[in-house]
Amino acid sequence: MLKRGLNSVHPATGALFHIIFILYTILCIVPIFLVVAVSFSDELTVVANGYQFIPEKFSTYAYEFLFKDSTQILRSYGVTILVTATGTLLGVSMMAMYAYPLSRNDLPFRGPLAFFVFFTMLFNGGLVSFYLVYVRFLGLKNSLWALILPLLVAPFFILVMRTFFKNIPSELIEAAKIDGAGEFRIAGTVIFPLSVPILATVALFTVLNYWNDWFMSLLFISDDKKVSLQYLMYKTMLNIQYLTSNTQAAQGIAQGGSAVELPSETVRMAMCVVGIGPIVFAYPFFQRYFVKGLLIGAIKG
Amino acid sequence: MLARIRAGGIYSTHLDAKRVNGLAYGQSTKWRKLLKFWPLYLMMLPTIVLLLINNYLPIAGLIIAFKNVNYVDGVFGSPWNGLNNFKFLFSTRDAWIITRNTLLYNAVFIASNIIVALIFALMLNELRSRWLPKFYQASMFFPFFLSMVVVSYLVFAFLSKGNGFVNNNLLPFFGMEPISWYQEPKYWPFILPLINIWKNAGYYTVFFVASMVTISHEYYEAAVIDGASKWQQAIRITLPQLMPLVTVLTLLQIGRIFYADFGLFYQVPLNSGAIYSTTNVIDTYVYRALLTLGDFGMSSAAAFYQSVVGFVLVFLSNYIVRKLDRENALF
Helix, strand or coil: CHHHHHHCCCHHHHHHHHHHHHHHHHHHHHHHHHHHHHHCECHHHHHHHCCCCCCCCECCHHHHHHHHCCHHHHHHHHHHHHHHHHHHHHHHHHHHHHHHHHHCCCCCCHHHHHHHHHHHHHCCCHHHHHHHHHHHHCCCCCCCHHHHHHHCCCHHHHHHHHHHHHCCCHHHHHHHHHCCCCHHHHHHHHHHHHCHHHHHHHHHHHHHHHHHCCHHHHHHCCCHHHCCHHHHHHHHHHCCHHHHCCCHHHHHHHHCHHHCCCCHHHHHHHHHHHHHHHHHHHHHHHHHHHHHHHHHHHHHC | CHHHHHHHHHHHHHHHHHHHHHHHHHHHHHHHHHHHCHHHHHHHHHHHHHHHHHHHHHHHHHHHHHECCECCCHHHHCCECCCHHHHHHHHCHHHHHHHHHHHHHHHHHHHHHHHHHHHHHHHHHHCCCCCHHHHHHHHHHHHHHCCHHHHHHHHHHHHCCCCCHHHHHHHHHCCCCCCCHHHCHHHHHHHHHHHHHHHHHHHHHHHHHHHHCCCCHHHHHHHHHCCCCHHHHHHHHHHHHHHHHHHHHHHHHHHCCCCCCHHHHHCCCCCCHHHHHHHCCHHHHHHHHHHHCCCHHHHHHHHHHHHHHHHHHHHHHHHHHHHHCHHHCCC
């Protein structure tokens, strides 16, 4: 009993901590439930009594409406998946191929080459000139490359990777060289296979960056065919009509006159649910890798 | 004996050859050495090109802040304008408002994130259950994974004037009138910091918990022998051990105090004009001046102002971090 007093907090204190954490946990998750609940509610009850955690009258009409013509949603999913996959694959390869030579102690000019990356963390040209480079100089307005290129390389990840590569014994590289392996072979068959943990971590964070990005679309995309999932959600929030302006459902409403109302409140929230679905489902499986990744990053600071 | 002479002989002729080639020697081996590394440089090439486009070309583009950009002459052909763009910018009230908002919000964010996360981390550290702390951590970390667009939906679900949960359920419960949240500037200095904590505190908590694991157990064992309570251990051991990390983290964030979280200030207030006075920051100002108004003069002047002051702050904070703890400095 006496030992408990020193090695653990008082049971009452422990209980209080649990209560605080349970309340905060609820606070973190519950807003999602509100959105889901509204999306499954009947439009009329929502308009009458506002958003409720428990639907007064259950209805899947918002989803039926949304998927009556799902062209735009499917297309947006396609854009997001394409951009995320291409960006992550290209980005992780490029960062690893920059970080590995930097980690080599015998590489001439590795100091200036490291500074070349550092400097981008210290100073940047600001939004206006960045925008002009992409739109005027590269002519990438309304190109998917404008969604991919800006997020390809993160200086911080290059530094984290370099630290990881440095810890791989240089004897392995020497041995491979004696066996007659070239630099590409050494990187591809010795270094990178040994670095799967760091590569996977960086890939995971890069996937998240691409999946959640809407800012590049806000800057560069005006073509409906290239609207990503996040950007579609943004546009739906601003103007629910956007989602329906060119769909059969909207035409149906137009032809039916005012008899059929656009269920805007519930459809808006249903759009949000359709948009965050993959993140919510993937989160329980991937969150521990993010925590691990954070640990690897924390070693560097 | 013979072998040694022979070895010596070979050695000396080698030296002679080196001396004969003397003049050209240094140059050619340097090139040969660089040439030997060509595959490594080739690997680095794609990133070099990309950083030139993404980061270095825009730096050159900062000069447009001193130009009077017009469509006829193009961006770089436009006439010089001296400091006129800056004169216009700083003669508006906006310049003061966006500077004040950016600095104050970021100061509150830095302090609140670190304090809340430290308290949570210390509390998590004391829980004896095996899987509950992991569950709490995972739930607290969750908002960090949502995009600001999603966050704007969640906030809207609570604060929407007509249907929002707060106006329909919470306020009537306390007998209060509904509030037009997206029209009233005075509430946002409280709403935005709360959302910031909600979104980011979990991230920093996980970060602190991770570094608590690295504190040596011997400190705690010695403390227990001396009869220190859990509270004393937390205050006298855990907190001081975390202080270097907290200091570095704070300084690095102060270095970025001139850069605001664009999503939080643009998406969450739904770009509502009525509340610009408490939601407009440098980043949103530059964006709106550029893409809504098409005003290259104002936006490039504000972007230049942010880049330069931002650079000075990042440089200073890193300089201090470097003095305190070399390992954690950026340069």
